[in-house]
Amino acid sequence: xxxxxxxxxxxxxxxxxxxxxxxxxxxxxxxxxxxxxxxxxxxxxxxxxxxxxxxxxxxxxxxxxxxxxxxxxxxxxxxxxxxxxxxxxxxxxxxxxxxxxxxxxxxxxxxxxxxxxxxxxxxxxxxxxxxxxxxxxxxxxxxxxxxxxxxxxxxxxxxx
Amino acid sequence: xxxxxxxxxxxxxxxxxxxxxxxxxxxxxxxxxxxxxxxxxxxxxxxxxxxxxxxxxxxxxxxxxxxxxxxxxxxxxxxxxxxxxxxxxxxxxxxxxxxxxxxxxxxxxxxxxxxxxxxxxxxxxxxxxxxxxxxxxxxxxxxxxxxxxxxxxxxxxxxx
Numbered sequence: 001x002x003x004x005x006x007x008x009x010x011x012x013x014x015x016x017x018x019x020x021x022x023x024x025x026x027x028x029x030x031x032x033x034x035x036x037x038x039x040x041x042x043x044x045x046x047x048x049x050x051x052x053x054x055x056x057x058x059x060x061x062x063x064x065x066x067x068x069x070x071x072x073x074x075x076x077x078x079x080x081x082x083x084x085x086x087x088x089x090x091x092x093x094x095x096x097x098x099x100x101x102x103x104x105x106x107x108x109x110x111x112x113x114x115x116x117x118x119x120x121x122x123x124x125x126x127x128x129x130x131x132x133x134x135x136x137x138x139x140x141x142x143x144x145x146x147x148x149x150x151x152x153x154x155x156x157x158x159x160x
Numbered sequence: 161x162x163x164x165x166x167x168x169x170x171x172x173x174x175x176x177x178x179x180x181x182x183x184x185x186x187x188x189x190x191x192x193x194x195x196x197x198x199x200x201x202x203x204x205x206x207x208x209x210x211x212x213x214x215x216x217x218x219x220x221x222x223x224x225x226x227x228x229x230x231x232x233x234x235x236x237x238x239x240x241x242x243x244x245x246x247x248x249x250x251x252x253x254x255x256x257x258x259x260x261x262x263x264x265x266x267x268x269x270x271x272x273x274x275x276x277x278x279x280x281x282x283x284x285x286x287x288x289x290x291x292x293x294x295x296x297x298x299x300x301x302x303x304x305x306x307x308x309x310x311x312x313x314x315x316x317x318x319x320x
Contacts, residue, residue, distance in 0.1 A: 042220040046243040050210075050225070060202040065210070065225040067243035069272060077272035079241040083206040083227035087239050087247035089272050110270060112229060112237035112249050 006045040006070035010094050012101045012127040013039045013047065013068075021053070021134070021151025026143055032056050035151045037132070045070045049080075068103065070094070078105040078123070085115025092123075101127040109138075117141055130155040166205040166230035170254050172261045172287040173199045173207065173228075181213070181294070181311025186303055192216050195311050197292070205230045209240075228263065230254070238265040238283070245275025252283075261287040269298075277301055290315040 003011060016038045024030040033053040040048050047068040053061040066080030066088070074095060080088040090107025103125040109118040118140040126133040136149040163171060176198045184190040193213040200208050207228040213221040226240030226248070234255060240248040250267025263285040269278040278300040286293040296309040 042223070044220065044243070048223060048225070048243070060204065063202070063208065065208070066241040069243060069245055069274075071274050077245055077274060079243070079245060079247050079272060081226040081239040081241040081247065083204070083208070083229060083239070085229055085237055085239060085249070087241065087249045087270070089245070089247045089270055091273055108270075110247070110249055110268075112239060113251055114229075114231050114237060 001041070001043040003041060004043055004045040004070065006072050007041055007047060009074060009096055010047060010068065010070060010076075010101065010103065012096075013103065013125060013132070014041060015039060016156040017132045017153035018156050019132075019151055019153030021149055023149045025138075025140070025148050026146065027141055033061055033151075034058075035134075035153060037134070037153060039068075045072075068105075076103060076105065078107055080107075080121075084118075085112035086110070086118050088121050090121075099128065101125075120145060161201070161203040163201060164203055164205040164230065166232050167201055167207060169234060169256055170207060170228065170230060170236075170261065170263065172256075173263065173285060173292070174201060175199060176316040177292045177313035178316050179292075179311055179313030181309055183309045185298075185300070185308050186306065187301055193221055193311075194218075195294075195313060196316075197294070197313060199228075205232075228265075236263060236265065238267055240267075244278075245272035246270070246278050248281050250281075259288065261285075269300075280305060 018036045035053045037051050050065045052063045064082045069077040077091045088107040088109050092105035094103045105123045107121050120139040122137040124135045132153040134151045138148045139145040178196045195213045197211045210225045212223045224242045229237040237251045248267040252265035254263045265283045280299040282297040284295045292313040294311045298308045299305040
């Protein structure tokens, strides 16, 4: 399946990535995790993603899924669903320079009736060769925007 | 992996389902599609889902993903992301009676900057034996809530 021309600048992201990360936030105890991200395409102008984390002992922790919409000229939009009862929608950019792809999104977050209050999620994906570095900042439970998750992953499969 | 007790009433939904559907809406030409839904769990109080449709000729059409949060006593919440730039979050119920599982959700919809206006999505999943019937109504592009998608699927794999 050929890549949609709008997806081509993000091609380095496609594939499956695994590695480890660490989470922290002012209201919680810091924690470590292993993480897997899969980014796929169907020839349409978006990339589908699924993320899964496990505790260092292998217990399933978090998962989330969504889409990076490639709306042209390096502009991207993100939509994501999180089983914590949150949905995320926002916009950002994909930029390629000196062999590094950086995708940055800034999103508003809304929740289901029983979800904790999360207002905003800011994500950065940075691909350099076979390394993907992910950072996530959020504004939640009355806190200002602050770093929450950071992970460093290695490409497990070639782009499809 | 044991089912979370809150997920147990929805166990009949777990697995992969395939079949055909038809879409219609006042603003578009009606269309037919083949559809696959996969519902999985990880032992936590939610069900993850991924949906994919293709044209009768096999061309990828729509896809979406999200979670049914089982918040207890038959209450459910839904979060979903759609690559059309929409996110959906709402609440509903799962009811089992006379061998039929019915899951009904009513959700508010928000969009990314370039997404078409969609205000509300109402879904019904009905499992009777190895048949899953899905209906989706939406309020979009200025129209009142009305039927959009209906499909009838057959269980392809046993629950996991």
